[in-house]
Amino acid sequence: MSGSLAASDLSVRYETPHGAVHALRHVDIEAHPGEVIGIVGESGCGKSTLVTALANLLPANARIDGSISYNGVDLAKLDAHRQRLLRGDEIALVSQDPMTAFNPVLTIGDQLVDFQHHRKDLGRAQKRSRIAAMLGRVGIADAERRMDCYPHELSGGMRQRVAIAAALLTDPGLLIADEPTTALDVTMEAQIIHLMRELRREYNGIIIVVSHHLGVIAELCDRVYVMYAGEVVEGGEVDAIFHDARHPYTQALLACDPARFHEKLERLPTIPGTPPNLTQPPSGCVYAPRCDRAFAPCGSVAPPLVKLSASHVARCHAVTP
Amino acid sequence: MLAYAVKRIGLGLLILVLVMVAMYAAVFLVPGDPATVALGPRATPELKRLLIERMGLDLPVWWQIVEFFRNALTGNLGYDVWSNRPVSTLVMEALPNTLILGLTALAVALLIGVPLGCLSVMRRGTLADAVIGVLSVGVIAVPSFVVAIYSLLLFAVTLRWLPAIGAGETGDIVSQAKALVMPAAAIALGWIGYIARMVRASMMEVMGEPHIRTARSFGLPEWKIVSKYALRIAIIPTISLVAVGLGSILSSAVFVEAVFARPGIGKLITDAVNTRNYPVVMGTVLIMTAIYVSITIAADLLIARLDPRVRDVFRG
Ligand SMILES: Nc1ncnc2c1ncn2[C@@H]1O[C@H](COP(=O)(O)OP(=O)(O)OP(=O)(O)O)[C@@H](O)[C@H]1O
Ligand code: SF4
Ligand SMILES: [Mg+2]
Numbered sequence: 001m002s003g004s005l006a007a008s009d010l011s012v013r014y015e016t017p018h019g020a021v022h023a024l025r026h027v028d029i030e031a032h033p034g035e036v037i038g039i040v041g042e043s044g045c046g047k048s049t050l051v052t053a054l055a056n057l058l059p060a061n062a063r064i065d066g067s068i069s070y071n072g073v074d075l076a077k078l079d080a081h082r083q084r085l086l087r088g089d090e091i092a093l094v095s096q097d098p099m100t101a102f103n104p105v106l107t108i109g110d111q112l113v114d115f116q117h118h119r120k121d122l123g124r125a126q127k128r129s130r131i132a133a134m135l136g137r138v139g140i141a142d143a144e145r146r147m148d149c150y151p152h153e154l155s156g157g158m159r160q161r162v163a164i165a166a167a168l169l170t171d172p173g174l175l176i177a178d179e180p181t182t183a184l185d186v187t188m189e190a191q192i193i194h195l196m197r198e199l200r201r202e203y204n205g206i207i208i209v210v211s212h213h214l215g216v217i218a219e220l221c222d223r224v225y226v227m228y229a230g231e232v233v234e235g236g237e238v239d240a241i242f243h244d245a246r247h248p249y250t251q252a253l254l255a256c257d258p259a260r261f262h263e264k265l266e267r268l269p270t271i272p273g274t275p276p277n278l279t280q281p282p283s284g285c286v287y288a289p290r291c292d293r294a295f296a297p298c299g300s301v302a303p304p305l306v307k308l309s310a311s312h313v314a315r316c317h318a319v320t321p
Numbered sequence: 322m323l324a325y326a327v328k329r330i331g332l333g334l335l336i337l338v339l340v341m342v343a344m345y346a347a348v349f350l351v352p353g354d355p356a357t358v359a360l361g362p363r364a365t366p367e368l369k370r371l372l373i374e375r376m377g378l379d380l381p382v383w384w385q386i387v388e389f390f391r392n393a394l395t396g397n398l399g400y401d402v403w404s405n406r407p408v409s410t411l412v413m414e415a416l417p418n419t420l421i422l423g424l425t426a427l428a429v430a431l432l433i434g435v436p437l438g439c440l441s442v443m444r445r446g447t448l449a450d451a452v453i454g455v456l457s458v459g460v461i462a463v464p465s466f467v468v469a470i471y472s473l474l475l476f477a478v479t480l481r482w483l484p485a486i487g488a489g490e491t492g493d494i495v496s497q498a499k500a501l502v503m504p505a506a507a508i509a510l511g512w513i514g515y516i517a518r519m520v521r522a523s524m525m526e527v528m529g530e531p532h533i534r535t536a537r538s539f540g541l542p543e544w545k546i547v548s549k550y551a552l553r554i555a556i557i558p559t560i561s562l563v564a565v566g567l568g569s570i571l572s573s574a575v576f577v578e579a580v581f582a583r584p585g586i587g588k589l590i591t592d593a594v595n596t597r598n599y600p601v602v603m604g605t606v607l608i609m610t611a612i613y614v615s616i617t618i619a620a621d622l623l624i625a626r627l628d629p630r631v632r633d634v635f636r637g
Contacts, residue, residue: 055538057534057537057538084540084542085540086540087537087538087539087540088538088539088540088541089540092538092539093538095531095534095535095538097531100530100531100532101531101532101535102532102535103532103535103536103550103553103554104532104554104628104629105553105554105627105628105629106549106550106553111536114536114539114541114545114549115536115539115541117539117540117541117542117545118540150629152629163535166539170539
């Protein structure tokens, strides 16, 4: 089963001793079966917050507003038990850091057997043979033996493959990969991207890929959302975003040096200035302090979401359809 | 792993020797003539000399120590100066009672403390967590001999549910079990609180680790995350705590045995010290130290087994 995903007017704030951090504000996104969605933006702009909210795994100090519907069901209205049943069955999250994603004192095989707990119809032996097959599919040789390894006995790239295999084992309708390659070196990164490109050919659910690497997004995704300081500032088809960006922030990102797309970057190319403090988000455009095109209304009036085409939107006063 | 075990055992033997040297040094340094203390001021000089010879106190201290270990290696721990029975026999008679008491107390403490700690974590921030927390801290603060005395008054004297003293009839399991309830509970009570706090604290730390979020992201039920994914890691500090604590469990057994007039190592040592029966004191201390050292080594090896990362460090 796979259905469409839609988040509308989604806001998340984290309660902290220093006040609330408004990490996500009025975000609208949608995704349909068969699509690969990219989410890109500077560090701290709320990418992980967004996907963790989608996977229903926000930490205890997070407060969520707005709605997330998957396959026509409003996730926020489900009770905790139903939400748990959905996780790891319909929705799978491949986490940001493969080094710490697995339990250090249990074998890979043991954990992957547990992760299939939704499949009550399968015995332990069947689950293990599914694991072996899946590990083979993500390019791990000698799968039978690897299953009896502890996480620390595998390399980072191999662990990331195992993490992807674990997610695929549950046959999810929505697969979320939060920076699947950030912790890896360039060679490993290329291999994982290759793997994900292959997967997307045979997979008909939704894939959401978070990255601050524009090259990864360009290679893997159908559509992209560009985030800045907790808001989606522009969204559209990959072609539209990379060749016809309309929001000044997206343009600045791309202008930095498109030739470096295929290089391994620690973070997004730098733009002068720093993002606003999310404890007190500005009342006007969040990008105004750094925008070279800012004009009168930008500092005080929040810009509307301007629809440029069927799928291309940008949140800016200077943009006209 | 083997090299590690050998190293730990060597260190254990060294500790054993050092403890005995310290014991002999203490006897040597204690003022007063042990024979006079034991026999009273009006004993005849011949009697005193006989006693001193029997305890070997006429030999130089270092020679006493060498003799002691030489004999101990052949299984001879010396003889009770009063009854002339072998010390090893006395210890072997008393030891089972004390070990049963200590291990029962420990088992009870673990069987109740670990689940309580887990429950606290699963219900963190709720009333149940708070109640467990307050009770734990409460029972940790109460010394076991106080629990012993009050439970004696309540259950043996007032309610008459349980026997007040002794270790039960030999051969009668039910009466032995009944005699075990109060002493074991007296020792276990504080440890239940201790273990529950310890498990909760290390578990809370583990629950914040990313791999727990992974387990959550696959929708594993909370009880399984707590009891399998978190406990396997969180139990490790608890095992060290318990291993180190066994010494203190055995020493509370000494007090508790005194309160319940329960035959055991505690009673053996107390009586021997009071009558300056040095061979019995030395032999018993040696055995108890050996047990303590073995438990600590066993705990370390168990920890190495539980944590594959530690295991690899030892392998390499
Ligand atoms: N549990 C939390 N409590 C308080 N603030 C948080 C919490 N988690 C995240 N934040 C804050 O929320 C903001 C968004 O964080 P988020 O992790 O979503 O960013 P990100 O875009 O994923 O960044 P990165 O690229 O570094 O992974 C940041 O300012 C961060 O400091
Ligand atoms: S709204 Fe104004 S400040 Fe914001 S991006 Fe557009 S032009 Fe720049
Ligand atoms: Mg992130």
